[in-house]
Amino acid sequence: MTDGEAWGALLALGRQPGAAAIRSRLDADPGRAATFTHQAAGLTLDLSRTALTPAVLDALLALARARGVAAFRDSMAAGQAVNGTEARAALHMALRGPEGAFRAGSEDASAAVHGTLAAMAGFVRAVHEGEILGARGDRFTDVVNIGIGGSDLGPAMVTRALWQTGMPMRAHYLANVDAHAWEALRPTLDPARTLVLVASKTFTTQETMANAGLVKAWLAASLGEEGARGHLAALSTNLPATAAFGIAPDRVFGFRDWVGGRFSLWSAVGLSIALACGMGAFQGLLAGARAMDEHFLAAPEDANLPLLLAATEVWHVNALGYPARAVLPYDERLARFAAHLQQLEMESLGKRVTVQGAPVAHATGPVVFGEPGTNAQHSFLQLIHQGTTPVPVDFVLVARPDHGHAASHRILLANALAQAEALARGRTEAEARAEMQRAGLPPHEIDRLAPHRTFPGDRPSVSILLPALTPESLGALVALYEHKVACLGAFWGINPFDQWGVELGKQLAGGILPALAGDAPASDAATAAMVAAIRRLQG
Numbered sequence: 001m002t003d004g005e006a007w008g009a010l011l012a013l014g015r016q017p018g019a020a021a022i023r024s025r026l027d028a029d030p031g032r033a034a035t036f037t038h039q040a041a042g043l044t045l046d047l048s049r050t051a052l053t054p055a056v057l058d059a060l061l062a063l064a065r066a067r068g069v070a071a072f073r074d075s076m077a078a079g080q081a082v083n084g085t086e087a088r089a090a091l092h093m094a095l096r097g098p099e100g101a102f103r104a105g106s107e108d109a110s111a112a113v114h115g116t117l118a119a120m121a122g123f124v125r126a127v128h129e130g131e132i133l134g135a136r137g138d139r140f141t142d143v144v145n146i147g148i149g150g151s152d153l154g155p156a157m158v159t160r161a162l163w164q165t166g167m168p169m170r171a172h173y174l175a176n177v178d179a180h181a182w183e184a185l186r187p188t189l190d191p192a193r194t195l196v197l198v199a200s201k202t203f204t205t206q207e208t209m210a211n212a213g214l215v216k217a218w219l220a221a222s223l224g225e226e227g228a229r230g231h232l233a234a235l236s237t238n239l240p241a242t243a244a245f246g247i248a249p250d251r252v253f254g255f256r257d258w259v260g261g262r263f264s265l266w267s268a269v270g271l272s273i274a275l276a277c278g279m280g281a282f283q284g285l286l287a288g289a290r291a292m293d294e295h296f297l298a299a300p301e302d303a304n305l306p307l308l309l310a311a312t313e314v315w316h317v318n319a320l321g322y323p324a325r326a327v328l329p330y331d332e333r334l335a336r337f338a339a340h341l342q343q344l345e346m347e348s349l350g351k352r353v354t355v356q357g358a359p360v361a362h363a364t365g366p367v368v369f370g371e372p373g374t375n376a377q378h379s380f381l382q383l384i385h386q387g388t389t390p391v392p393v394d395f396v397l398v399a400r401p402d403h404g405h406a407a408s409h410r411i412l413l414a415n416a417l418a419q420a421e422a423l424a425r426g427r428t429e430a431e432a433r434a435e436m437q438r439a440g441l442p443p444h445e446i447d448r449l450a451p452h453r454t455f456p457g458d459r460p461s462v463s464i465l466l467p468a469l470t471p472e473s474l475g476a477l478v479a480l481y482e483h484k485v486a487c488l489g490a491f492w493g494i495n496p497f498d499q500w501g502v503e504l505g506k507q508l509a510g511g512i513l514p515a516l517a518g519d520a521p522a523s524d525a526a527t528a529a530m531v532a533a534i535r536r537l538q539g
């Protein structure tokens with residue numbers, strides 16, 4: 001089947017009457033949950049509350065073959081330059097792979113990875129055991145990771161998920177160049193006991209370098225310049241720039257340009273995770289991701305979790321025209337999971353031209369947003385239940401909590417399951433009327449309220465079940481989404497590994513800085529007017 005035929009067949013299925021129906025499919029087939037549930041790396045993925053049918057799945061997998069999704073995956077694993085616009089490989093799998101498994105061109109990628117992992121393990125051990133001490137001889141109790149985007153979101157999300165009282169160090173994440181962030185953090189820290197990691201792949205990111213300057217000056221003010229140096233480490237690909245910033249070479253943990261920022265939490269960028277939660281937790285995270293990698297590389301297409309998740313997204317975005325997706329982890333510890341996926345997915349898939357540079361002929365990445373349940377139920381889920389456009393939901397559920405409050409956990413899970421059921425099944429007008437009759441409402445009230453109390457249903461969701469939130473299950477979960485993103489890049493013919501869209505604003509900000517200082521006019525009239533208003537208000 002050609003590419004065009006495969007797209008045509010899929011889109012035709014999406015146009016069939018009842019294509020988006022979910023409730024009737026659940027009712028017609030009691031075995032639907034079993035048919036559409038798959039497992040890998042300890043995770044369970046339930047796709048039964050979508051409108052997928054065996055015929056739709058066949059069409060999606062035919063499209064995957066026509067689009068060369070498996071070939072793209074294999075090129076990625078082989079270290080080929082799948083990131084064409086930057087002429088780079090995308091070898092984040094090497095970061096958690098066994099020794100000798102991955103090459104990037106002539107480079108033994110795995111050797112570089114394992115060298116850095118050994119250096120990280122040695123550093124973490126020395127800090128935890130008090131061999132490396134602060135300038136005044138104190139043990140380090142706190143680590144501040146200064147970074148933004150991929151140098152912040154991944155490690156911040158993971159530490160939030162895994163950190164428990166009693167773990168070796170407290171971790172803090174400083175991302176925004178808004179110095180209110182630093183001013184809020186600063187009073188909570190003792191410079192004598194604070195280790196500072198400057199995390200930046202490029203080591204040129206304006207926000208990170210500005211914050212690094214502030215924090216370095218804060219350290220130096222109490223410990224002196226030389227003392228401050230002993231509290232600093234860098235996580236970067238740009239070794240000359242780390243040296244120019246004054247970071248000792250043995251405190252630089254490197255990685256290569258074949259690690260994309262949003263795929264970098266497994267690299268030296270994850271050092272704050274290892275310092276805060278322990279090197280064992282970091283290794284567990286890598287092991288979980290590796291289990292998902294192995295599944296992704298070997299599982300047949302009709303049981304391959306990342307491919308199935310990507311295919312489901314193609315069905316929703318392209319065949320059914322749904323422009324957004326919500327991510328609802330029913331676990332407070334995953335409070336930053338949606339934020340991580342926002343960068344992972346929207347920076348990867350927010351593209352309007354193909355890898356060849358031609359405009360894409362179809363929709364690409366949807367808007368991704370989310371909050372933990374149950375909080376989300378009391379804010380935006382109204383729109384997802386009764387708004388005009390279906391918004392597919394990813395539910396993430398954790399079977400066993402790490403607290404002893406079984407009743408609370410049952411309430412949490414009951415709500416997650418209820419939301420998925422309510423979205424899929426809805427409530428017909430007849431059901432709404434019957435319920436109001438049972439409640440004794442008068443007929444005119446029933447007539448008035450029935451449309452408002454009707455839920456259309458047929459609103460899709462997928463559910464991902466983790467046995468417990470462990471380093472291993474979290475690693476597998478994040479890797480599942482990373483591979484989903486790679487598959488979608490291939491489905492859509494776009495480069496999921498570049499991010500040129502973030503550049504223009506950066507360049508313009510450089511030009512506007514002198515205007516804000518009053519040294520030069522702004523070139524854009526609207527900007528100039530706002531600059532003038534700001535300067536008037538600043539006096």
Ligand SMILES: O=P(O)(O)OC[C@H]1O[C@H](O)[C@H](O)[C@@H](O)[C@@H]1O
Pocket residue numbers: 147148149150151199200201202203204205208261262347499502
């Ligand atoms: O790690 P850095 O080089 O400082 O980059 C930090 C972030 O900023 C960039 O603008 C990109 O949008 C992100 O992909 C990246 O993760």
